[in-house]
Amino acid sequence: MEEIHKRILQRNRINLVRDLDPSSLYDGLLEKGVFTQDMIDEIKSAGTRRDQARKLVQDLETRGSRAFAMLLLCLEETDQHGLAELLQRAAPAVQIWPAAPNQVVDLPVVRPLPLSLCTDVEQQGKDNVPIYPIQKPSPSPSPERENTLTRPPGRTRRDSIQSYKMDASPCGHCLIINNVEFEPDSELSNRKGSNIDCDKLEKRFKALNFIVEVRTNLKQRQIKHALSALSKKDHSQCDCCVVIMLSHGTEVSHNRFPGAVYGVDGQHVPVQLITNYLNGQHCPSLQGKPKLFFIQACGGGERDTGFEVSPDEVEPSIGGADDQTDAIPMSSSSDSLSLSDEVDARATLPTPSDILVSYSTFPGYVSWRDTQSGSWYVETLDQVLEQNAATDDLVTMLMMVNHEVSQNSAKGLYKQMPGSFNFLRKLLHFQTHA
Template sequence: MDPKHSQILQRHRHDIVTTLNPADICDGFLSKGVFTQDMIDEIQSKITRRDQARQLVISLETRGSQAFLAFLECLRETGQHDLAELLQCGDGARPLIPLPIQNPKHTEKTDRFDFTPPRLVPLKPKGLPVPKPLNPYESLDVTSETKGVRPTRPSIQCYKMDASPCGICLIINNVDFDPSFDLKDRKGSNIDCDKMEKRFKALNFEVIVKRNLKYNHIIQEMAFLAQRDHSVYDCCVVIILSHGTEASQNNFPGAVYGVDGASVPVQLITNYLNGQNCPSLQGKPKLFFIQACGGGEKDTGFEVSSDEVEPSLSGTDDQMDAIPISSSSDSLSTYDETDARATLPTPSDILVSYSTFPGYVSWRHTQAGSWYVENLDRVLEKNAATDDLVTMLTMVNDAVSQISAKGLYKQTSAFFHVLRKLLYFQSSQS
């Protein structure tokens, strides 16, 4: 597919997924030779309409230079003129209406179809749609109509994410710590754990929860996970809820604590699932979500205009997932660990999402759970059906940055990744 057309599909993926009914146009794609029957069967095997629409877009991007024009024609034939016009004008250029495509030719070697190029008739451009106001928990869909024409870039493929279950999700929830190591019990962590367990089950993952693991047990669980056969899965997720500490590494920064007070570098945890140590996950996304401090710095933020800041949570029950920098430090001088930047030489398809930026503390409310997990759960619930993971984590960053602890301290989550494709979770929403 022409990169320009692929870019239009990606830009308007939200509109397609939320409005298109694939059942209406599958017959048209089949009769025009755009899709094979096997491809139609794969689309129709998806449980929800949204997932069917998403699979249709993914398949469409593999079907040659004329597939986009055939898509527009199928939309018009089934009366979906608004969506057709939106995509027709999606590149910001003068709209063109293709004439009917005739005589599709099957190419045996590539399993694609070449079409006789249609004659394109220029029309006068129509008015551009007015964009809706955005909020942190709704899908972001900034189009070229509102921001000017973007430069053409190569299309980005999507990871295969249709296995059932999609993959294994390991949650390590460390709550009760050895008091001799100046590590307080993490009140509110069970709330985070319950949210993540329910959320990833809803995203069709097999969830395994482990509680109060010592250093050796964390290593053991990661080794067991790496030794499993993931060939039937499309993804693997590890969620760690614990205290943390600062640790400079070549790849991913930071470390998390076992309940015995020994810290495990995040880089070591991710290495268990890289392509060398876990062959059955080669080429598949490995996702790590870390709720722990990233250092001892407390961010007091900077002043902005009132319209930049939304109402935020604050209270006396906010705690940090960290340890004191020294024995004389007060309760607000504790820290996690983190440093480094993502400069991975051999691992690929890895994403690590941190509750806070390297070097800074991470806040957790003893009654409501951590800021990060609360907003991660909310964004996944509202946006997993339409948005890719990196887009959603950007929403989480924005949402967390709006909150204040004790009316003073701020926090922003962060993520580093070497993903090669877009990642869209499965969703039960229709």
């Protein structure tokens, strides 16, 4: 895309994100060869309408000299005339003729048009250059897709799902933040048994060929600093990144990832902000690579007493006498998440692709921890990784964790249900020595 057109999109990004209806543009942009189906699918996976609009505008800047004019044409075709006029006022060289009823309109022509991508079109004459190719070439498959079978529309084959590259050595960085001893002013209890969790996970991820860094008893600002330092590392030679948070937790307002974890000073950091440090915008060397977050903390203060099932549905397992929770009541409205107040927040939030956040408990509920053997969630996660990492992908293993933890009972009464927010696009298999 020409630099002037990029600047026009950037200057008008707020209006585009606010008003654009991206779903109505997908077919037109696909038909005109601006995006491939895989690119459209990735934009759709961005999340909300605003997130999809934001990613669509960002990706357009990489799609060659035709992309801007094609966007204008698609806006006109989908009756988004206000946005088309807004963009065209700043780009008078791009001529778009709206279609009259039942009238076939010639494809738009850019005068003058520097021919920067010779693979898109061939010049015909000296004055006019068609910016839409008569016959759209079939895209050459990338190396990782060349063995993927073509599937009928509307059907997804399991054997067409790819796997993330996970053969780098080391595989990646793993940051463990282990908050055990809380300041008296925080009014938070010390988390006995958390060191057991930390030791297990440190050994486990070292065995999975990660460089593991453990940070203990961090305040809110120190947590942010540690995450910022991790985001500034060069991950270009790595295939994955892992962040593990062991702390007290609470429920906060959010628009993507729920929950927050506490620093030892009693100030919390939203999970949503934690994930933002490693997204594609803030950490370019992790773009397209899996970012995994494991949160051992309460999602709120509610205790789950479960519901009755038939005896053959469950194998009773009683927790220890020293079971404790990592719960803090939901933050007041004054403490609710407001990304615009955070130092690392951006006016345009990036998409959560290639991110998985695994929670020890369902949002709003407590998470149980045995002072002698550690938390239910971490103990089970460690065992499942040890026994199954050589054969199963991560999402399958997390389902095993969910099942096993759901069988436990604290004090013979209370239950716990882990879960994940999964935005991975491929299967993930850890490195093992097996």
